[in-house]
Amino acid sequence: MPESLDAIFRREAGRCTATLIRVLGDIDLAEDAVAEAFALAAERWPIHGVPPNPGGWITTTARNRAIDRLRRESTRTDRHVAAHRLYVEDADGVAGDHAPELADLDAFVDVVPDDQLRLMFLCCHPALAPDAQVALTLRLLGGLDTGEIARAFLVPEATLAQRIVRAKRKLRDNHASYRVPRPAELPARLHAVLATVYLIYTEGHTATTGDDLSRVDLSREAVRLGRVLTELMPDEPEAVGLLALMLLTEARQPARTAGDGTMVRLADQDRSRWDRSLIAEGHDLVRDCLRRNQPGPFQIQAAIAAVHADAATAAATDWAQIVALYDQLYALRPNAVVALNRAIAIAELQGPVDGLAALESLDPAPLDDYQPYHAAHADLLARAGRPEAAGAAYQRAIDLSANPTERDFLRRQRAALADLR
Amino acid sequence: MPQYLISVWHDEPYDDLDWASPDMQRRGAQVSEFNALLEAESAWVFGIGLRPASSATVVRAVGGDVSMTDGPYAETKEQMGGFWIIEAADLDAALDWAAKAAAACEGPVEVRPTEDA
Numbered sequence: 001m002p003e004s005l006d007a008i009f010r011r012e013a014g015r016c017t018a019t020l021i022r023v024l025g026d027i028d029l030a031e032d033a034v035a036e037a038f039a040l041a042a043e044r045w046p047i048h049g050v051p052p053n054p055g056g057w058i059t060t061t062a063r064n065r066a067i068d069r070l071r072r073e074s075t076r077t078d079r080h081v082a083a084h085r086l087y088v089e090d091a092d093g094v095a096g097d098h099a100p101e102l103a104d105l106d107a108f109v110d111v112v113p114d115d116q117l118r119l120m121f122l123c124c125h126p127a128l129a130p131d132a133q134v135a136l137t138l139r140l141l142g143g144l145d146t147g148e149i150a151r152a153f154l155v156p157e158a159t160l161a162q163r164i165v166r167a168k169r170k171l172r173d174n175h176a177s178y179r180v181p182r183p184a185e186l187p188a189r190l191h192a193v194l195a196t197v198y199l200i201y202t203e204g205h206t207a208t209t210g211d212d213l214s215r216v217d218l219s220r221e222a223v224r225l226g227r228v229l230t231e232l233m234p235d236e237p238e239a240v241g242l243l244a245l246m247l248l249t250e251a252r253q254p255a256r257t258a259g260d261g262t263m264v265r266l267a268d269q270d271r272s273r274w275d276r277s278l279i280a281e282g283h284d285l286v287r288d289c290l291r292r293n294q295p296g297p298f299q300i301q302a303a304i305a306a307v308h309a310d311a312a313t314a315a316a317t318d319w320a321q322i323v324a325l326y327d328q329l330y331a332l333r334p335n336a337v338v339a340l341n342r343a344i345a346i347a348e349l350q351g352p353v354d355g356l357a358a359l360e361s362l363d364p365a366p367l368d369d370y371q372p373y374h375a376a377h378a379d380l381l382a383r384a385g386r387p388e389a390a391g392a393a394y395q396r397a398i399d400l401s402a403n404p405t406e407r408d409f410l411r412r413q414r415a416a417l418a419d420l421r
Numbered sequence: 422m423p424q425y426l427i428s429v430w431h432d433e434p435y436d437d438l439d440w441a442s443p444d445m446q447r448r449g450a451q452v453s454e455f456n457a458l459l460e461a462e463s464a465w466v467f468g469i470g471l472r473p474a475s476s477a478t479v480v481r482a483v484g485g486d487v488s489m490t491d492g493p494y495a496e497t498k499e500q501m502g503g504f505w506i507i508e509a510a511d512l513d514a515a516l517d518w519a520a521k522a523a524a525a526c527e528g529p530v531e532v533r534p535t536e537d538a
Contacts, residue, residue, distance in 0.1 A: 127512065174534045175423040177511040185513070 003050070005042055012055040013038070013143025014228075018115035020062050021122075022178055027140070027168050029066055037062035116141065117232045118178050120225075124193040125176060132167040133196045134203075139164055141228075142221050152218050153203065190233075194242045194298060197225045201246050205253075219253070222246060230285075237289045241299030244285035248305035251278035263409040267314040279309045300329045319349035336366040344376050352383035371400040375410060387417040424466060424535040425515040428504040429526050435502065436473055451525040459507060464518060468505035502528075506535070 013034060020030035037058045051057040123136040131153075138144045138152075150160035181189040204218025226243040233239050255269035264270075286306045289299045304325045311317040326342035339362050347355020359377060367373040378393035394414035401407045438445055452470075459465035474493040481488045493500055505522065509515040512534075519532045 125512070127516065171512075174425075174512040174515070174532075177513060181513075 005038075005045065008041075008050070008054045009038055009143060012058055014119070014141035015055055015116055016059045016062060017140050017143070018119040019059050020066065021119060021140075022115050023063055024066055024070075025178070027171070029070075030062075031140070033062035033066035033069075034058065036065050040065075114180055114232070116228055117180050120193050120229065121181055121189055122171065122176060122178060124189075124196045125171065126189070126192050127174065127176075128167050128170065130196070130199065132163050133192070134199055135160055135163050136167045137196055137225070138200065138218075138221065141225060144221070190236060190238065193229070194238055197222050197229065198242060198246070198298070200225070201249075205249065219246075219250060223250060237292045237294050238296040238298050240285050241289050241296060241302045244282045244289065244302035245298055245305055247278045247285070248282035248302060248309050251275040251282065251309065257405070261405065262412075263405045265409075266308065269314075271312065274309070282306060282309065295328065295332070297329060297333050300325055300332070304329075317348065319345055323349050336362060337370070337372075340367060340370075340373055340376060344380075347380055347383070352380050356380040356384050369400060371397050371406075374400065375413075378410075378413070382413075382417055390414075391417055422508045422510060423515070423537075424506055424508050425518075426504055426506055426531075426533045426535060427515075427519050427522050428531045428533075429470075429502045429522070430499055430529050430531060431502045432499055432528075434474060434498060434500060436475070448525070448527055451527075455521055455525040458521070459505070459518070464507045464509060466506040466508055468503070468507075470503035471501065474500035502526075 016034045016037070017030050020033050021027055024030050024033070040061060041054070041058060045051075045054075119141055120137070123140055124133045128136065134153075135149055138149045139146065144152075146161045146164060147157050150157040153160070200218050201222035204220070204222060223243070223246050226239070226246050229239045230236075230243050251274050252266070252269060254275060255271065255273040256264055258264050282302065283306055286299070286302050289295075289302070304322055307318050307321050307325070322345045323342065326338060326345055330338045330342060340359065343355055343358035343362065346358045356377075359380060364373075374393050374397035378390045378397060381387075381390035381393055391414055394410055394417070398407055398410045398414070401410060440446070440449065456465065456468060459468070477493040479490045479492070479494050481490075503526075507515065507518050509518060515532055515534075519530050523530045
């Protein structure tokens with residue numbers, strides 16, 4: 001069966017836009033040109049058939065349309081276009097204001113795999129706020145429209161549209177370059193890209209389910225971006241680690257909700273419903289990372305997910321290994337959330353009293369608005385035989401939860417406390 | 422080449438700076454070194470420190486009427502203490518300079534592109 005236009009669009013839009021931005025030196029021109037080319041495809045392909053290389057067809061058509069338009073408008077806007085171009089590095093990797101002449105544009109259009117990488121680093125530039133990085137990444141690399149992104153993040157469409165317009169304007173006003181960062185800049189810049197992709201993943205993962213079928217699957221989009229990243233940067237262990245983490249987390253997705261839509265905790269999940277092929281792929285990637293021996297936060301989190309995936313039953317989990325991995329993670333990223341997860345793992349390894357002691361030794365200030373902190377506190381208090389205190393902690397967690405499925409789960413946990421009294 | 426404003430910000434109002442203090446001596450030396458680097462790399466356009474915000478006067482000219490008020494325009498604690506105009510190839514190059522400026526001044530700096538000349 002031929003692929004639907006929609007599926008082709010999803011797959012090719014990011015790559016085409018990335019190349020057109022390099023060719024045209026302007027994000028808006030590139031987006032318009034790609035949209036125009038897809039509109040033409042929607043007219044022609046149903047009649048003439050899908051060309052053998054649909055992405056190439058879109059890129060070439062978009063390029064031709066954009067050049068036609070630039071030629072038509074060139075007398076008026078040449079200076080403007082030149083002044084506002086994004087800087088595109090030449091073959092020697094030198095950024096500069098050598099905007100190609102219109103006649104030279106043909107030479108620029110070869111599809112360069114690095115284009116998508118350039119676009120990722122541009123969308124996730126640290127000079128942009130994280131929510132703008134996410135929106136721009138989904139818009140330009142994911143080919144999602146502003147309405148889809150707005151619904152996915154439950155923000156008004158006008159707010160999201162404004163966020164994207166501002167981000168694009170900031171990059172243009174600041175003469176941002178369209179390039180892959182140099183080795184010295186790479187660790188910090190790559191981290192921003194990985195953090196953005198993971199933010200998209202977690203938003204999709206914790207999203208409310210069922211109440212809005214028109215929401216796009218952000219988790220799937222994040223996994224797709226993660227695959228693109230590892231194809232383009234196969235030697236970056238943290239990129240591989242992020243993909244492994246997402247795949248191993250995604251593998252548990254079928255078991256996270258029961259038949260009636262309620263949430264199921266990791267310990268109570270029916271492990272036969274876990275996706276074995278995703279686990280196998282995630283495991284391979286984790287092993288691949290460990291061999292390189294350049295540990296980083298995403299790789300360690302992936303290793304933790306791999307330990308969970310290894311256990312046939314919750315009781316068989318190697319908690320000693322998980323505590324050791326959290327220790328390693330905390331050494332790299334000493335933050336309150338890592339410390340909280342370590343305390344939860346200690347409760348599994350040594351019992352709820354020790355886990356509670358580890359949790360209560362943390363500074364509560366940075367965790368006070370963090371729902372999982374209160375949920376974990378409540379659970380440990382209940383297991384340590386303190387139902388009254390547990391009830392109060394559950395109440396706090398319920399008040400902080402923005403997700404109906406999760407809230408429902410917490411209410412049931414609180415109701416079960418009555419049996420302990 | 423694009424130009425950028427790098428401004429230096431103080432979180433609290435300052436009065437006369439004690440240039441003889443070891444802190445100011447150290448920062449002064451660091452800034453001189455930074456200025457020399459800007460010059461050496463042909464990035465320097467202009468740069469200077471400013472007297473305290475309390476020395477500022479706001480002037481308005483509306484319909485031929487000129488009025489003056491004492492003090493800085495923005496009534497915030499945070500005030501600009503000095504600035505550079507630099508030339509840089511692109512945003513990342515400008516941000517590199519800004520990082521060096523922030524280290525030299527031991528305080529936050531803000532980077533803003535200028536309108537194209």
